[in-house]
Amino acid sequence: MEGNFVAMYTVDAQKCAMCWGCISVCPADAIFQGKSSVLINPDLCDNCGLCEKVCPTGAIVNEDHSETAPQQSARKDIIISEPDTVRECDVVIIGGGPGGLSAAYFASRAGFSVCVIERREKFGIPVACAEGISTEGLTRVFEPKREWISTTIEGALIFSPDGEELFVDHPRAGFVLNRPKMESGIAEMAKDSGAEIFTSTQALRISGKNFAESVIAKRNGEILKIYAKYFIGADGIGGISRRWAFPQKQIGLMDIETCAQVLLKTEEITENIPEFHWGSEIAPGGYAWVFPKGKNLANVGLGIVPSIAKNSPQEFFKNFIARRFSKYKIIERRDGIVPTTMRFKPPGRGNLLLVGDAALFTNSISGTGIDTALFSGKIAAEVIAEMHGQSYIKMLKEYDNRWKNSLGRQLDLYARLRNGILKLSDEEMNKIAGMLRRQLSGRKWTALNIPKIVRDIVFFNPKLLKIARHFL
Numbered sequence: 001m002e003g004n005f006v007a008m009y010t011v012d013a014q015k016c017a018m019c020w021g022c023i024s025v026c027p028a029d030a031i032f033q034g035k036s037s038v039l040i041n042p043d044l045c046d047n048c049g050l051c052e053k054v055c056p057t058g059a060i061v062n063e064d065h066s067e068t069a070p071q072q073s074a075r076k077d078i079i080i081s082e083p084d085t086v087r088e089c090d091v092v093i094i095g096g097g098p099g100g101l102s103a104a105y106f107a108s109r110a111g112f113s114v115c116v117i118e119r120r121e122k123f124g125i126p127v128a129c130a131e132g133i134s135t136e137g138l139t140r141v142f143e144p145k146r147e148w149i150s151t152t153i154e155g156a157l158i159f160s161p162d163g164e165e166l167f168v169d170h171p172r173a174g175f176v177l178n179r180p181k182m183e184s185g186i187a188e189m190a191k192d193s194g195a196e197i198f199t200s201t202q203a204l205r206i207s208g209k210n211f212a213e214s215v216i217a218k219r220n221g222e223i224l225k226i227y228a229k230y231f232i233g234a235d236g237i238g239g240i241s242r243r244w245a246f247p248q249k250q251i252g253l254m255d256i257e258t259c260a261q262v263l264l265k266t267e268e269i270t271e272n273i274p275e276f277h278w279g280s281e282i283a284p285g286g287y288a289w290v291f292p293k294g295k296n297l298a299n300v301g302l303g304i305v306p307s308i309a310k311n312s313p314q315e316f317f318k319n320f321i322a323r324r325f326s327k328y329k330i331i332e333r334r335d336g337i338v339p340t341t342m343r344f345k346p347p348g349r350g351n352l353l354l355v356g357d358a359a360l361f362t363n364s365i366s367g368t369g370i371d372t373a374l375f376s377g378k379i380a381a382e383v384i385a386e387m388h389g390q391s392y393i394k395m396l397k398e399y400d401n402r403w404k405n406s407l408g409r410q411l412d413l414y415a416r417l418r419n420g421i422l423k424l425s426d427e428e429m430n431k432i433a434g435m436l437r438r439q440l441s442g443r444k445w446t447a448l449n450i451p452k453i454v455r456d457i458v459f460f461n462p463k464l465l466k467i468a469r470h471f472l
């Protein structure tokens, strides 16, 4: 049959991990959550192809279709009926991950009435994370409970692109978490302090022009509308808060890493010692990791920058796992997306403060963000408590300042350093690893003279000079 052929993107529900990476980059708002996977609305899709590049599982496929061929069924638009339930509280938190739950705990402890809206049924499940956190990153906000921790981190093995190994001896460096247990634990603490948490509830829309007035959510087919004075956007990179606060800002392919990851059962891991593998053949723009979780289990994955990678994350992952392990069993997939570069200034709009991944508060080099989500949730709640009664402009400014003066500046620096690192060739990375190997030989990480090491590295790599002077 003759006809006009158009590209059409569809989602393979079997492969979709519901990580919302595609939603976060879609410039046409054409992707939405269906029952067991995301769906693409063909009427809104403009065939840009970004979602396909970002998807860590290969669930989005692009096929040429005749315009006359039947298209996938999808909603035309979000049709929101009259609310079944209307509520009012002081603080609404959209998203119950580490950032939202931390905010819920600190805001309710400060005496506010708090509602949390979380689309998942169970906290932290599915896990889309390697679950590593530094001791400082966790204890800065919470005293960890035993059940939150799968294992401790006592050092690291770093592999340069040439496969040479570098051991970093760093006792009590951090933890590999059990995220579902940690998040359920913080949720219980928040509830004990008075917070009300709606699980299996998806926020659909924030209403209000200059400042947020209410949020509309769907729970078991019913529409819930909650009015509040303050809003905290903690719904991750694909959520609605960031879009409401910054409708014009589009996340691009350079601004994220797309990560293929599994929970692996294998005896071929070193207890308490995570591994990091670098190189353009392994993970272009990112790195591959092995995070041991005890009992012969490990989170094994990699992150790549989709704009510079020639293959899909799945392809790189298959190669990595075949090269690194000989005997293993994949227990479950744990794929996802990490924001890595952009920053919103200020991180919010009006009376809505963004925290965690929704604010793009991650470490651009390691791609980690649990610690910053926990911490930004805490300071957002504290700022609301301290600035209560003052103007929203002042409140947002105070949040921005407090973030900048605590972790923000450092993270901005990492974002710039990432640009330098992306330009390094494998050979230059090998040289840097060689220098580090000499410095580390027989010494603990804490005994190192970091500024001297950076100086040595920069001397041989002038590309990094501009950025590294901030560390010296």
Ligand SMILES: Cc1cc2nc3c(=O)[nH]c(=O)nc-3n(C[C@H](O)[C@H](O)[C@H](O)COP(=O)(O)OP(=O)(O)OC[C@H]3O[C@@H](n4cnc5c(N)ncnc54)[C@H](O)[C@@H]3O)c2cc1C
Residues within 6 Å of the ligand: 094, 095, 096, 097, 098, 099, 100, 117, 118, 119, 120, 124, 128, 129, 130, 131, 132, 133, 201, 202, 203, 204, 234, 235, 236, 237, 238, 239, 240, 259, 260, 261, 301, 334, 335, 336, 337, 338, 355, 356, 357, 358, 362, 367, 368, 369, 370, 371, 373
């Ligand atoms: C593969 C992978 C490995 C990673 N490894 C690490 C690591 O080892 N260490 C580390 O520190 N970081 C890691 N990260 C990053 C880390 O997972 C995030 O930075 C962290 O989860 C951010 O927390 P958050 O609370 O801001 O957002 P999230 O954890 O994304 O939580 C957002 C919550 O909002 C909910 N939500 C979203 N939209 C809506 C809506 N419309 N209505 C209601 N609820 C909604 C979601 O269900 C979710 O529970 C990794 C990420 C990936 C993808």
Ligand code: SF4
Residues within 6 Å of the ligand: 009, 025, 026, 027, 028, 029, 030, 031, 040, 044, 045, 046, 047, 048, 049, 050, 051, 052
């Ligand atoms: S192809 Fe582009 S417009 Fe269409 S769903 Fe994917 S990201 Fe959105």
Ligand code: SF4
Residues within 6 Å of the ligand: 011, 015, 016, 017, 018, 019, 020, 021, 022, 023, 038, 054, 055, 056, 057, 058, 059, 060
């Ligand atoms: S990017 Fe994530 S949510 Fe989108 S189709 Fe792929 S796995 Fe599903």
